[in-house]
Amino acid sequence: DTAVSQTPKYLVTQMGNDKSIKCEQNLGHDTMYWYKQDSKKFLKIMFSYNNKELIINETVPNRFSPKSPDKAHLNLHINSLELGDSAVYFCASSQDAGNTKQYFGPGTRLTVT
Amino acid sequence: DQQVKQNSPSLSVQEGRISILNCDYTNSMFDYFLWYKKYPAEGPTFLISISSIKDKNEDGRFTVFLNKSAKHLSLHIVPSQPGDSAVYFCAARNSGNTPLVFGKGTRLSVIA
Numbered sequence: 001d002t003a004v005s006q007t008p009k010y011l012v013t014q015m016g017n018d019k020s021i022k023c024e025q026n027l028g029h030d031t032m033y034w035y036k037q038d039s040k041k042f043l044k045i046m047f048s049y050n051n052k053e054l055i056i057n058e059t060v061p062n063r064f065s066p067k068s069p070d071k072a073h074l075n076l077h078i079n080s081l082e083l084g085d086s087a088v089y090f091c092a093s094s095q096d097a098g099n100t101k102q103y104f105g106p107g108t109r110l111t112v113t
Numbered sequence: 114d115q116q117v118k119q120n121s122p123s124l125s126v127q128e129g130r131i132s133i134l135n136c137d138y139t140n141s142m143f144d145y146f147l148w149y150k151k152y153p154a155e156g157p158t159f160l161i162s163i164s165s166i167k168d169k170n171e172d173g174r175f176t177v178f179l180n181k182s183a184k185h186l187s188l189h190i191v192p193s194q195p196g197d198s199a200v201y202f203c204a205a206r207n208s209g210n211t212p213l214v215f216g217k218g219t220r221l222s223v224i225a
Contacts, residue, residue, distance in 0.1 A: 004156070033212075043157070043202060045212040056212050090156050097210040100145055104156025 003027050004105040006091050012111045013081055020077045021108045023091030031055075032074035033092040033102065034066060043090070049074055050097045081112045116140045117205050119216035128225045132190040136203030136216055139184065143205040147213070148177060148188045151200045160201070161188070193223045 004025045013019050025032060033056075034046040048056035052068040063079045078085060091105040118137045126132045134148075144165040149157035163170040163177045163186065170177050176189045190197055203216040 041217045043215040043218075048210075048212065050210075055210060058212065092156070100147055100162065100204075100206060100213060101159045102213070104149075104158065106154065106156050 004091055004093055004103050006089075006105040006108050008108060009106065010109050010111075012113065014113055015081055015083060017081050018077070018079045019081060019110070020075055021089055021091075021110070022073070022075045023105055024073050025091075025093040025103070025105075026072065027093055027095075027103060028072075029093040029095050029103070030071055031094045031097045031099070032068065032071070033094075034074065034076050035090040035092060035104075037088040037090065037107070039087070047074075047076075048097070055097055078110075081110075083112050086110055086112045115216075116143075116214050117203055117216040119201075119203055119219050121219050122217070123220040123222070125222045125224060126193045128195055128223055129192045132188075132193045132197065132221055132223065134188040134190075134201050134203075134219050134221065136186045136188075137184060138186075138205050140205070140207070140214075141184070142207045143214075144208050145206050146177070146179060146186050147204045148175075149202040149204060149215075151202060151218070157202055190221075193221075195223050195225050197221060198223045 031050045033048045037043045047066045049068045065077045088107045092102040094102045147162040148160040150160045151157040179186045200218040202218045204213045
């Protein structure tokens with residue numbers, strides 16, 4: 001019954017590795033998002049996809065590549081991981097791009113050592 | 114450049130009393146404001162919102178007040194309950210498909 005799910009919940013990896021985080025929503029929403037919550041607790045938008053099309057890209061390094069195989073899934077692939085990538089990453093969805101009521105997943109805590 | 118500021122990192126309130134969480138913003142183009150609540154190890158959940166054309170919106174125990182001239186909004190919870198203990202995020206956005214901008218959050222502890 002989970003509306004927005006993310007896997008894995010925890011991810012510990014070494015610098016330089018490539019990793020992916022998966023996100024799925026079963027709400028039938030058109031729009032999905034990736035947020036990063038860093039050590040200072042700010043929750044910042046990274047990407048937004050509407051019907052599999054990228055609509056927001058907030059100056060994120062191109063080591064981060066979102067992929068939306070269908071509108072229920074938005075995966076995040078990160079190449080050449082750096083220490084500064086350590087954070088909690090939240091996936092979210094909303095009915096459409098203009099809808100501010102967003103439903104968040106439980107988060108993925110990424111630790112880069 | 115914090116466009117949405119929550120200057121109190123934490124707040125403690127006794128059960129049954131009123132909790133008031135504050136939020137200030139700098140961008141006068143923001144026209145929609147939201148509060149999200151977050152429990153540990155969970156994602157934020159939507160709580161209540163307000164459009165810039167209103168100055169108050171109420172939903173049960175939760176009321177959001179907006180003072181556009183002061184660029185300030187507040188969330189009132191009354192009466193506060195122990196289950197309200199969580200981190201509360203204020204968020205805002207411009208019109209159109211613009212991203213939400215979040216504050217750093219305020220941790221509310223409701224003491225029984």
